[in-house]
Amino acid sequence: MTKTQASLRPYDVVLVGGGIMSATLGLLLKHLEPTWTIAVYERLPELAGEASDPWNNAGTGHSGLCELNYTAELPDGSIDIGRALTVNEQFQQSRQLWAALVEAGILGKPETFINPVPHMTLVHGKTDVDYLRRRFETLSENALFGSMRFSDDPAVIGEWAPLLAQSRDPGEPIAATRDVTGSDVNFGALSKQIFTYLKSVDVSINPRCEVRGMRRNNDGSWQLRIHQHTDNDRFTHKVDARFVFAGGGGWALKLLQKAGVPEARGYGLLPVSGRFLRCDNPEIIARHDAKVYGKAPVGAPPMSMPHLDTRVIDGERALLFGPYAGTNPKFLKNGSILDAPGSLRPHNIGPLTSMLASNLPLVWLLTKQLTATRKKKLAALREFAPEAVMDDWTMITAGQRAQIVKGEPGRRGVLEFGTEVVAAHDGSIAAVLGASPGASTAPAILLEVLARCFPSYQRYWAPSLRELIPTLGSSLAGDAALARHTTSRTAEILGLTAPLRD
Template sequence: MEEAVDVVLVGGGVMSATLATLLNELEPTARIELVERLDSIAGESSFAWNNAGTGHAGLCELNYTPANADGSLDIGKAVHINTLFEESKQLWSSLVAHGNLGDPADFLSPVPHLSFVRGEKNVRFLRARHEAMSNHHCFESMEYSQDPATIAGWAPLLMAGREPGEPVAATQVEDGTDVNFGALTNRLLTRLTEQGSDRVGIRTGQTIRDLERNADGTWSLKIETSDGGRRIVRSRFVFLGAGGASLRLLQKSGIPEAKGYGGFPVSGQWLRCDKPEVVARHHAKVYSNAAVGAPPMSVPHLDTRNVDGKPSLLFGPFAGFTTKFLKNGSIFDLVKTVRTSNLSPMLSVARSNFSLMKYLLDQVRLSHAQRVEELRAFYPDARAEDWQLEVAGQRVQIIKKTPRHGGVLQFGTEIVTAKDGSLAALLGASPGASTATSIMLDLIARCFPERFASAPWQARLAQLVPVRAETLRKDPARLREVRRETHRILKLVAPGESLESAPRTARVAEPECC
C-alpha cells in the first residue's frame, strides 16, 4: 500500500525546515512529510557543533571581497550575501512577531563580526576593503582601526601577548550574529506540529532507499525504517535536502539534469574552549586570511558560540579528507556516486586540484600542538590544555561538468531541479544555512512558477519577507527600515546601538572566580 502526500522533504536540517515552513504558510492544506535518516532532526550540518554558527552576512569574510585585475575590490558577493541574510531575518522576525517561534534568544545571539589581519600587505588590503565596503549602505556601520588599543577593546584575546610593533588592522560590525541552526531547525519544525495540523508529519529513523517517477508525474519513494520495516510514499513533489546524501538520491532519480554532477567531500575539525575565564574575554567572530592553497571553507576564525545558553569559543576549521558524504555516513559514499556521466569531471578536478589534496592531507596529520600554534596567530597567549578537539560536520563541495575545463570544483550551493519542477535537490555547502530563506524562495519560484506568481501567494510572501534582497541592495532607506524592525523583534543590536544598549545583555559576564 502506498501512502499519498503532496510534498516529501528528505533530510531534517534547516533547509527542509525552512521549505516546510514556507510551503505550509503558502498552502496550508498541503500534506507535507519530512523524512530523516537519523533518530532526531538537525543531527548533521545543522547541529550546533557541526558548524560555526556564523550568520553569514559578508561582514567579516575576506574571501567575499576578491581583488579585480586593476587592484580594486569587488564587494558584489558580500553585498549579495548580506541582503540574502536580511531575507532570513525577515522570515524569522515575522514568525516571532506572530508568537509562534518562541524566544529568538533560543537560536539567535548578537555577536560582533570582525576581520583581523597582520602584516603591511594585509593591512593595506583591509584598509581598501573597509573604504570600499563602508561606502555602501549595507556596511555603513563598519569600523576600521590599526590601533592596537582599539583592537584590544574589540577583542582582547587578539592583542594580549602580541609582539609590539607588529602591523595589525581590524574592522568591526557590531550587529553581527551567532546562529544556533540546530535550535532554529527544531523550533521551526516544532512550530508546525504545535499548530495541530495533521497535514505535516515528521518521520525520523527512516531512510530513502530508492525513488522513481510514475507515469502520472508523481514520485514513489521506497523507505526503510530503523526497525527494519518498509513503506512506500507517493508524492507530487520531492525535495532532496539531505546534505551530502542528496547527490546519490539525485542520481537515483534518473532525471537528465543530474548528469555530470559529482561531489568532493571535505571534513573539518575545531579547537573548542569552554573555560569561563578565557571565554569571558572574547565576544566576537573574528575572520582572517586563508592559507595559500587552502579552500574557502578553511578561512581561519576565532568565534564566540552560544549553544543552549552556554558560551564557548571555537577556532578553525582544520580541514581533513574522508570519503564519507555525511558525518554519520559510510566510507563508500564517494565511490557510490561515481557514474559514467561524472567520471570525467571528477578526474579533471582531481588533476587540477593536486595542491588542494596535499593541503587536506597535511591538515589531517596536524598534531594538537601544531593546531594550537596556528591558534596563537590569533590568540598569542593560548594554552594547549584549555582547548580540545571537536569534529565538525561534513561538507560535500560540488563538482560540475563544464565544456571548457571538463570539470570544476564549485564552492557554495546550487539547486538542481527536474524540468517539470516535480523534484529539486540542494547541493553544496556554506553559506547555505544563513541564506536558507532566499534559497528556498528561489526553489519555490522555479518548481511552482504559476502559484508563486499568483496573487494569494505573493500576498502571503509579502507578509513573511516584506522586502526582497534586490530592493535592499538598491534602496538604503528601505534597508535601514527593515533592519530596525527585524532587530527590534529579534532582540539584536540595531543600527546605531552598542551591545550594551541592545534589548538584552549580549556580552558574556565575567566569571566570579578564575
C-alpha cells in the same frame, strides 16, 4: 526481517531530511498552501542531527560582514563587493523571515536560536592591512555595511577582542574590521522549533525513516521507497508525492542520482570533514565576544578560512577555532564510507579527477592539515590568540562538508564553494547541494527552489511571501533608507544589535 507495508496515502509534498533546508521549505509551503499535505522523512532518530546541528557548523550568520571570500581585489586595486552585497541581502531575508515567525509565536524567544555576536576580520602584514582598509572603505559606503569600523591600532583591536592583541609583537602590522550587527545562529534549535510548529499544523514528521529509492509514476509524480526502523522492527513502505525536496544535505546528490534526475549529471562531491578546537574555560570565553575571520592560506579554498568564534548554544557560551580539514569519504557525519566511491558515475569521474589535478595547492593543503602536529595546530590558533595554550582547547569533529564539483563543457571539473539548487526540468524534484553560505541564506535558496519548481504560482504567492519577507522584490543594497529601516526593525525583534548611526 524487513516487513513490507502497503503504500501510504499520497502527499502533495515530501521533504526528505530533517535539516534547516527541509524545515524552511516546509514552513514556506505551509504558509503559501495551507491545504497541501506534507510529510518529512528523516533517517536519524533526531531532527537536525547532521550539518544543521549547532556543534556541526560554526553558526556564523553569513552576511559578508567578516568573510574575505565574498570580496575580490580587481587588477586595478579596487574591491569588488558584489558577492558581499548579495549574501548580506539574502541574510536580511533570513532575518525578516525569522522576525515574522517570532512575532507569530511560531519561533520561541530569539535568544534560543540567534544571538548578537560582533563579526570581525583580522589580518597581518602590510599588504593585507592595506587590502583590508580598501575593502572597508568600499563596503562601508553601503548602508548594509554602515556599522563596520576599521582599525590598525592594536590598542583598539584589543578593546574589541582582548585575546587578539595580548602578547602580540608590537612590530607586526595588524588590522581589523568589526561590525556589531553580526550574529551567531543555532540552526539546530531553529530547525527543531520550525518542525515542532509544522507538526502542530498536521505535517507528518517521521524520524528513523530513510528514503532508499525513488521512481517515477506514470502520472509524473514520485514513488518513494522508505525504510523505517524502530527499536525492535524494520519496515519498508511506499509513499507517493507530487513534489519531492531531496533535502538530504550531503546525501542530496545521492538522492537525485537514485531518482535518475538527468539534471544531476556531471555533479560530483568532494567530502571534507571539519574539525575545530573548542574551549569551555569560562575565563577565556569571558574575554572574547566576536566571530573573527582571517585569511585563507594561499591556494586554499574559502572553507579553510580560519576563524575564532564565540558560540552561544542553549544559553551557554563557548569558543571554537578552526576549521582543520579532516579526511573521510562520508558525505554525512552519520553516512557511509562508501558514500564517495558510490557517488562516482561515468559522467562525474572526469570532472572530479581534472578538478583534483588543477587544484594541487588544495590537495597539498589538505595533506598538510591532516598531518599537522599538535604544535602546528596551536601555532594556527596563536595567529589569532597569541597567549592560547592547548590545555584549554579540545579537538571536536564538526559536520561533514560535501563540496560541489561541477563538470563544465569539455568535462573540466570546477570546485564550487557556494550553495546550488539542482531541479528537474518539470519541477517535480529539487535539491540543494554544497555548503556555505548554506544555512544562513536558507530562505533565499528555498525561494529559488519555489521559483524554479512552481513557476506558475509565483505571481499568486508573492503577496503571501511578502507577509513573511516584506522587502521581497526590493533591493536593500540600492536603497539606504529601506536597508536601515529593515535592519533596525529585525534587530529589535530578534534582540540583535541595531545598526550604528554614522
